[in-house]
Each structure stands twice: as C-alpha cells, then as structure tokens.
Amino acid sequence: MKNAIVIGAGIGGLAAALRLRHQGYSVTIFEKNDYAGGKLHAIEKDGYRFDLGPSLFTLPHLVENLFALFPEEIIDFGYKSKAISFHYFWDDGTLFKASTDSSQFIEDASKVFKEEKSTIKKYLAKSKSKYELTKSLFLEKSLHKATTYFSLDTVKAIVHAPFLGLNNTLNDENSKFKNPKLTQLFNRYATYNGSSPYQTPGIMTMIPHLELGLGTYYPDGGMHRISQSLFELAQKVGVKFRFRESVTNITTSKNKVTGVETKNGSYLSDLVVSNMDIVPTYRNLMKDVPAPEKTLSQERSSSALIFYWGIDREFPELDLHNILFSEDYKTEFEHIFEHKTLAQDPTVYINITSKESSNDAPAGHENWFVMINAPGDYGQDWEQLVEESKKQIIAKIKKCLHVDISKHITTEYILTPQGIEKNTSSYRGALYGAASNNKFAAFLRHPNFNGKIKNLYHVGGSVHPGGGIPLCLLSAQITADLIQKEQ
Ligand SMILES: Cc1cc2nc3c(=O)[nH]c(=O)nc-3n(C[C@H](O)[C@H](O)[C@H](O)COP(=O)(O)OP(=O)(O)OC[C@H]3O[C@@H](n4cnc5c(N)ncnc54)[C@H](O)[C@@H]3O)c2cc1C
Numbered sequence: 001m002k003n004a005i006v007i008g009a010g011i012g013g014l015a016a017a018l019r020l021r022h023q024g025y026s027v028t029i030f031e032k033n034d035y036a037g038g039k040l041h042a043i044e045k046d047g048y049r050f051d052l053g054p055s056l057f058t059l060p061h062l063v064e065n066l067f068a069l070f071p072e073e074i075i076d077f078g079y080k081s082k083a084i085s086f087h088y089f090w091d092d093g094t095l096f097k098a099s100t101d102s103s104q105f106i107e108d109a110s111k112v113f114k115e116e117k118s119t120i121k122k123y124l125a126k127s128k129s130k131y132e133l134t135k136s137l138f139l140e141k142s143l144h145k146a147t148t149y150f151s152l153d154t155v156k157a158i159v160h161a162p163f164l165g166l167n168n169t170l171n172d173e174n175s176k177f178k179n180p181k182l183t184q185l186f187n188r189y190a191t192y193n194g195s196s197p198y199q200t201p202g203i204m205t206m207i208p209h210l211e212l213g214l215g216t217y218y219p220d221g222g223m224h225r226i227s228q229s230l231f232e233l234a235q236k237v238g239v240k241f242r243f244r245e246s247v248t249n250i251t252t253s254k255n256k257v258t259g260v261e262t263k264n265g266s267y268l269s270d271l272v273v274s275n276m277d278i279v280p281t282y283r284n285l286m287k288d289v290p291a292p293e294k295t296l297s298q299e300r301s302s303s304a305l306i307f308y309w310g311i312d313r314e315f316p317e318l319d320l321h322n323i324l325f326s327e328d329y330k331t332e333f334e335h336i337f338e339h340k341t342l343a344q345d346p347t348v349y350i351n352i353t354s355k356e357s358s359n360d361a362p363a364g365h366e367n368w369f370v371m372i373n374a375p376g377d378y379g380q381d382w383e384q385l386v387e388e389s390k391k392q393i394i395a396k397i398k399k400c401l402h403v404d405i406s407k408h409i410t411t412e413y414i415l416t417p418q419g420i421e422k423n424t425s426s427y428r429g430a431l432y433g434a435a436s437n438n439k440f441a442a443f444l445r446h447p448n449f450n451g452k453i454k455n456l457y458h459v460g461g462s463v464h465p466g467g468g469i470p471l472c473l474l475s476a477q478i479t480a481d482l483i484q485k486e487q
Contacts, residue, residue: 001026002487005260005269007247007285010038010424011469012460013275014230015066015476017239020273022069023484027239028269030262032246036234037227038275038424039431040469043308046411048367049360050308051223054469055351055369056192056321058210060217062473063226066233073236077229078220080356085216086321088185089400096185097319100216113179123176123186123205128213130164130206139465139474142482144447164203166439171330173202184329188347191373193466194301194432196333201439210470218320218356226469250274250285250456257456260285271455271487273479278446278462279427289453295446301432301467302336303376303417305389309368310361310411315401318366320355324348324400332373337437340375342389348372348396365410376428377417386414432467433460442466448479449486457483 004020006013009031017027035041039053060079067075081100088096096112099105102124110117174186174197187197189207197204219225235241242262249261250272259268274281282291326332326347335343351369354361361367370393374385397405417429426433434445446463450456459475461467466475 002270003028003268004271004273005030005267006273006275007250007260007281008032008038008275008460009036009231009241009243010275010460010472011040011227011230012472012476013038013273014227014234015473016273016275016457016459016479017234018066018069018230018237019476019480020483021234021237021239023480025270028242028267029234029239030242030245030247030260030267032244032425033423034243036231036241036243037224039420039426040223040227041423042222042224043413045308045413046310047362048308048310048365048411049222049353049357050367050369050413051351051353052306052308052415054223054226055353056211057217057219057223057226057469059214059470059473060219062470062477063230065477066230066473070233070237073233075229075233075236077225079217080220082216082218082320084319085211086323087317087319089322089324090181091325091327091399094181095317096181098185098212100212102212105212109182113177113182115177115179115182119177120182124208124212127205127207127209130203131209131213134164134203134206138442139471140478142448142464142478144449144451144464166201166203168202170197170200170202170204173205181325184325187329188323190436191302192468193436194303194373194430195436196337198330198333199337199437200441201436203439204436216321218353220357222353222357222360247276247285249287250281250453252289252453252456255452256454271457271483273457273459273483275458275460277424277426277430277433277460278458280425281458286453292446292451295444298434298441298444299337299437300376300428300430301435302373303420303429303431304371304415305342305374305386305417306415307368307370307390307393308413308415309370309405309409311366311368311405311408312364312410313408314364314366315352315403317401318350318352318355320352322350322352324350324396326396336373336375337435340378341380342372342374342385342392344392345396346372346389346392348393374417376430377421378428382416382418386416427462430462430467433462434466436466448475449482455487
C-alpha cells in the first residue's frame with residue numbers, strides 16, 4: 001500500500017486525508033495542536049460553548065460527499081436549513097431580516113429599502129448565472145493545468161467574460177441600487193473571502209447566490225461538528241493521527257518529495273499533502289527550495305478580532321446571524337486594508353448558537369460570538385486595539401439594540417489576528433489566505449500541486465480555490481483528483 005502524509009488536520013487536511021484513504025493510501029496526519037479542525041475549533045467556558053472560527057455554513061453537500069465515500073460508516077452529522085440568513089441592523093433603527101427564499105427576500109427588501117422588485121430580482125438572477133457559469137472553471141478544477149482550459153465550461157465562461165464583471169469592483173456593481181443600505185448589504189459579501197468590496201472584482205456578486213439561492217445551514221451541535229464528524233470518520237477508516245507533532249521540514253531528493261521531519265524523527269512517504277498555510281510551508285518547511293515570491297507576496301485576506309461573551313439575558317430581536325452595520329463602510333475597509341488598523345465605527349457581527357442549540361448557554365443566557373473584520377497582524381499594538389474596539393463595539397450595540405451590553409457580560413474570551421496565527425500558523429492571521437482584491441487574484445493563488453517538487457501537493461484556504469469551508473473542501477477534491485491522475 002502506498003503511503004501519504006498530510007501536514008495539518010484543518011478541514012482541508014481532513015478532507016484530503018479521507019479522499020486519499022478512499023483511493024487506498026495509508027494516510028498519516030501530523031498536527032501541531034492536540035486537536036483536529038484547525039480554525040474549525042470550539043471551547044467551553046463557564047457553562048457556555050463557543051465555536052471559535054467559522055459560523056456560517058453553506059454548501060453542506062460538500063461535507064456529505066466525504067461521508068458518501070465510506071457508506072458503511074455511520075457518523076452522526078445532521079444540519080438544518082435556516083429560513084432567515086441574517087438580521088441586519090443600522091444605527092437609524094432600520095432592521096432587515098434576510099429570507100433565504102428569494103421571492104420573500106425580494107418582497108421584503110423592496111419594502112424595507114424602497115427598491116424596485118425587478119431590480120432586486122435581476123440582481124439575484126445575475127448572481128446565480130455568474131455562479132453557475134464560473135464554478136466549474138474557478139472552483140472545481142485546477143486553474144494551473146492546461147487541460148482545464150480545454151473544456152466547454154471554460155469556453156462558456158470566457159465567452160461571457162464581459163458579463164462577469166471582472167473590470168469593475170463589487171461596489172461598482174452594487175451601486176446600481178438606489179438605496180445605499182442595499183448596496184452595503186450586498187457589499188458585505190466581499191468579506192466572505194476576506195476582501196474589500198471597493199477592490200474585489202464585480203464577479204463576486206456571485207457570492208450571495210451561495211447563501212440566498214443555495215441556502216444557509218446550521219449543523220446540529222454547532223459548527224465544530226463539521227470538523228469533529230470528519231475527524232471521527234477519518235479515525236474509523238484508519239487514517240492515523242500524530243497530534244502535538246509539528247512538521248519541521250519537508251524532505252526531498254532530486255526534486256521529489258521523500259517525506260517529512262519532526263522533532264521525533266524522519267518519516268518516509270510516497271507523497272505529501274501540506275494543509276499548512278502556503279507562506280510558512282515555503283518559509284519554514286522548504287528552506288532550500290526557491291519560493292514563488294510573486295505568489296507569496298499576494299496581499300493577505302482580512303483577519304478578525306473576536307470577543308466570545310457569555311451574556312446573562314436573552315435578546316428576542318436577534319437571530320443566529322446578526323450584523324450591525326457601520327455608518328461609513330468605505331472608511332472601514334480603508335482602515336483594514338490601507339491603514340492596517342481598525343475604524344472607529346466598525347461593522348459588528350454577532351453570532352449566537354444558543355438560538356439553535358439551547359445547551360450552548362445556561363438557561364436564560366446567550367453565547368455571543370462578537371466579531372469585527374480586522375487587518376492581519378503587522379505588529380500593531382493588539383492590546384490597545386482590543387481595548388479601544390471593545391468600547392466601540394459596546395457603543396454600536398447601544399445604538400442598534402439600545403442596551404449597555406457591558407452590564408450583561410458574564411465571561412469573556414478574546415481572539416486576535418496574532419492568536420489566530422499562533423493557533424494555526426496562518427500567515428498574519430489571515431482567515432482566507434490571499435485576498436481577492438484584484439481581478440487576477442484567482443490565478444495568482446498557489447496551485448494545488450508543487451511545480452518544483454514532485455509528489456508534493458497543497459490544500460486548504462491559502463491555495464486554490466481559496467478560503468472558507470466550502471472552498472477548502474473543494475481544494476481537497478481537486479488535489480485528490482490530481483493525485484489520482486498523476487500517481
Ligand atoms: C474567526 C473566523 C471566522 C471564520 N468564518 C467563516 C465562516 O463563517 N464560514 C466559512 O466557510 N469560513 C470561515 N472562516 C474561514 C475558515 O475557517 C477557513 O478558511 C478554514 O477553516 C481553513 O481551513 P484549512 O484547512 O485551510 O486551515 P486551518 O484550519 O488553518 O488548518 C491548518 C492546520 O495545520 C496545522 N499546522 C500548521 N502548521 C503545521 C505544521 N508545521 N505541522 C503540523 N501541523 C501544522 C494547524 O495547527 C491547523 O490545524 C473563518 C475563520 C476564522 C478564523
């Protein structure tokens with residue numbers, strides 16, 4: 001049996017390991033932490049459960065596809081679809097509850113934002129068409145293999161290139177709405193890949209289709225169940241895990257990978273898949289291999305500052321996902337991407353899983369995950385930024401929800417971009433690898449294979465096709481397909 005080593009048990013590494021196991025490899029995952037899941041992790045604190053990373057679950061079939069590889073194994077993984085994706089709040093008292101039923105969304109958005117129904121309908125239809133035209137080329141195949149370009153799907157995408165909106169920004173596309181609040185609502189989707197709506201190309205108008213067209217879901221037991229159920233499956237099918245064993249070197253001979261080294265010794269392997277962020281993979285594990293500097297110097301995606309708060313009361317006006325919008329979105333993104341700091345009036349995201357799983361908080365309490373978008377770690381004074389932004393977040397909540405939330409916080413845990421980098425080795429604490437702040441970003445992501453070292457592959461949010469749970473799962477699929485063809 002051939003051996004495969006996977007570096008890292010993030011969602012990308014777990015998915016790659018399962019796919020390789022299915023192809024018949026003997027698979028070992030080396031993970032520096034003592035748990036699987038990487039960013040998809042959770043903690044319990046003072047009677048509250050908090051998902052630490054992702055909170056929004058879309059395209060659940062990509063997880064199910066992994067269970068389907070091993071139909072004989074029964075794993076407890078369920079989820080429900082959400083009728084409302086987000087509750088959106090503005091300082092002036094406007095509240096919009098975004099339905100995941102498109103007719104209802106159009107009806108409600110037209111009433112709240114005084115926008116023509118036909119304009120919203122056309123926008124959602126275009127979002128769907130863009131997604132369907134491009135998913136095969138940009139999301140499901142390697143963009144770095146010539147064969148990808150000899151397909152009908154690619155020809156279709158190229159023919160429709162002017163329609164895709166590559167030459168303008170997401171904000172340009174969304175400024176067609178009369179009401180700036182609706183523009184802001186659709187601009188927010190740039191943050192789903194850690195980018196700025198004022199820089200990311202108009203093709204990103206496809207993202208709302210993922211949430212509003214294909215649905216928003218919540219896994220039974222919380223987001224952590226996604227990584228835990230895949231971990232359980234991997235164990236059942238014989239994937240071996242070596243926790244607390246950081247890979248320190250990828251070993252090669254004559255431009256071919258031979259295995260990995262850790263502080264415990266050397267391990268030989270027929271192939272290696274790195275789920276570690278691509279920048280430290282080159283800088284720390286492949287010091288003797290010339291790094292692709294242009295690829296590695298791509299601007300990183302945004303990071304996040306998160307307060308996990310136990311709250312001693314309930315808020316019926318809030319749902320699972322809630323957004324409290326800033327007054328000046330452009331300034332907010334300029335602060336993040338240009339000034340590498342935080343705006344005075346940030347957009348605040350509040351995720352409350354106890355709305356769905358009552359055991360996540362004591363009775364009558366709620367578990368708040370309060371996040372603002374943040375620049376990566378460039379050596380800022382995070383202690384000071386945490387202190388300032390906590391005050392600003394409390395002020396924002398006061399404006400939108402008319403409550404002094406500071407009086408209701410019973411417990412607190414904080415994660416900064418520095419903490420995210422420390423936990424998972426993600427370069428600068430970026431949530432989604434490289435940002436998509438220019439039209440060439442998709443092509444400049446690192447491929448899923450290594451052009452210099454044979455039998456070395458790459459999966460996860462820092463390589464093609466990008467970050468976020470669905471894209472990480474797709475990266476594992478692309479990688480496994482390449483391995484099947486090439487090995
Ligand atoms: C706060 C936050 C909110 C987010 N929100 C969402 C969301 O709502 N929806 C969504 O889809 N996505 C979201 N994301 C993004 C999503 O979490 C990531 O894109 C995804 O989980 C990345 O998975 P990965 O497998 O690429 O990497 P990671 O999860 O970073 O895993 C990499 C693994 O490799 C290990 N590792 C690193 N170096 C070594 C080494 N040398 N040796 C051994 N092991 C090593 C790390 O410990 C880690 O376990 C969010 C992320 C964060 C942090």
